[in-house]
Amino acid sequence: MKQRVARMLKAVLRVIGHVLQLALFFAVLAMSWTGATYLTEALYVYTGRPSWDYFADLFNVILGFVFCILFFMVMGLFFRRKEMILLTTIIDAIRRIAKGDFSVKLEYPNRRGDFNKQIVDSINEMAGALGQMEMMRQDFISNVSHEIQSPLTSIGGFARALRNPALPAEQREHYLDIIESESRRLSQMSDNLLKLSSLETDRASMDTRRIRLDRQLKSVILATEPQWLGKGIQVTLEADETEVEAVEDLLGQVWMNLLHNSIKFTPAGGEIAFKLSAGKDFATVTVADTGIGIGQQDLLHIFERFYKADKSRNRAVGGSGLGLSIVKKIAEIHRGEISVHSVPGQGTRFTVRIPYNWK
Known part of the structure; x- marks a missing residue:
């Protein structure tokens, strides 16, 4: 109408x-x-x-x-x-x-319906968008360089320390453990960057099929049982029988990343609750924990690449700041969306909405 x-x-x-x-x-x-x-x-x-x-x-x-x-x-x-x-x-x-000069700003009288005005506005809009992309590219390169430099510095420093022939065996093993841990972090970061790059490709080439979402959530929870049982965390699942059309491996990565995050930041004896509900057009999955929570300022940037709400704590558990970026990208590929609500000291709740059909 x-x-x-x-x-x-x-x-x-x-x-x-x-x-x-x-x-x-x-x-x-x-x-x-x-x-x-x-x-x-x-x-x-x-x-x-x-x-x-x-x-x-x-x-x-x-x-x-x-x-x-x-x-x-x-x-x-x-x-x-x-x-x-x-x-x-x-x-x-x-x-x-x-x-490469994206500071271009053309001026033209505000005449509605004027074709020249539309051209000028389009050029200004293009210059602004390209300028933002350039800033994002520079920030991305800076963040990658910083994230790579930190473990490389640790590896180099402890490798030099190992040259000391008088180093006690216990301390030598400790240094080797740190080098191995930093090497794994570099490998994980490389894998995540490759995954983010591959997710930018044409979604039409991805293999989709009908999957039971409730069964997939149950499988993810059982696969991570050693981690949450080791911390004495109770994980529960409340799920309706639900089918969606999706890329199974990618969607499984979403639940795996969210569950790993909750396990990392939930103290011993805490709780993590999964809930799957079937709506009219979307299946909604919530992952709620009783962890340390996220500050309101950090919630604005939580899905940005390399962003870490608590850098020292995240580094201690081996995070690279890419997990939630991957989760958000996968949700968008499925025409879905993800949101987060958190209160510091009380816990965090992620909500993911996935449509039933791929197209």
């Missing part, structure tokens, strides 16, 4: 525009004819008026048309000059953008 009304309004505005253009033409023609009449009357004072009024009126009409044509020619040259200036400005802006 709204689209039909919008189309009708556009049609009405188009008709009004044509009527105004036609009215302008006749107005200019009338003024030109009037001007020609005054001019010929002034000339007749010196040359005498023709004996036939028909010739006088015909001359006025011809001269009026000439004035009208001259008027539109002059206006055309004026507007063409303005169009050329605008075109030159646009070309210069595109060249600057091609060279």
Whole structure:
């Protein structure tokens, strides 16, 4: 209904525009004819008026048309000059953008429906989007360099310490454990970066099928049983029988990452609760824990790559800050969404909504 009304309004505005253009033409023609009449009357004072009024009126009409044509020619040259200036400005802006200057900002009068205004707005929007992408790229490179440099520094430092022949065997084993742990962290970071890169590819090439979501959640919980039992954490599952069309391995990665996060940040004796409910168009999965929680400021950035709400604690448990970025990307690939609610000291609840159909 709204689209039909919008189309009708556009049609009405188009008709009004044509009527105004036609009215302008006749107005200019009338003024030109009037001007020609005054001019010929002034000339007749010196040359005498023709004996036939028909010739006088015909001359006025011809001269009026000439004035009208001259008027539109002059206006055309004026507007063409303005169009050329605008075109030159646009070309210069595109060249600057091609060279990496995304600070381009073109100015143009705010005229609704003007095609040139749309072009200028599109270029400004493109420059802004490219500028944001460039900032994200630089931040990404900076974060990767920082995250890689830290374990490499640890590995290098402890490797040099191992050269000491007088180093006690117990301390030597401790240093080797640290080197092995940092190497695993580097390997995990590399795998996560590759996974994020692969998720950017065409989703149409991914293999999807109907899966029982309740069974998948149960399998993930059982697969991680040694971790949560080792900390004395109680994990519960409340699930309706639900089928969704999805990439099974990717969707399993979502539940695995969320459960690992909850286990990491839930103290011994805590609880983690999974709940699966079937709605009209979406299956909703919540993962709630009684862990340390996340601050409100950190919640704004929790799904950004390499972001860590508690850097020292996250480093202690081997996190790279990529897990939740992967979770969010997988949810988006499935046309779903993820949200988080948390209160520091009381726990965190992640909510994932997945549509039943892939398309």
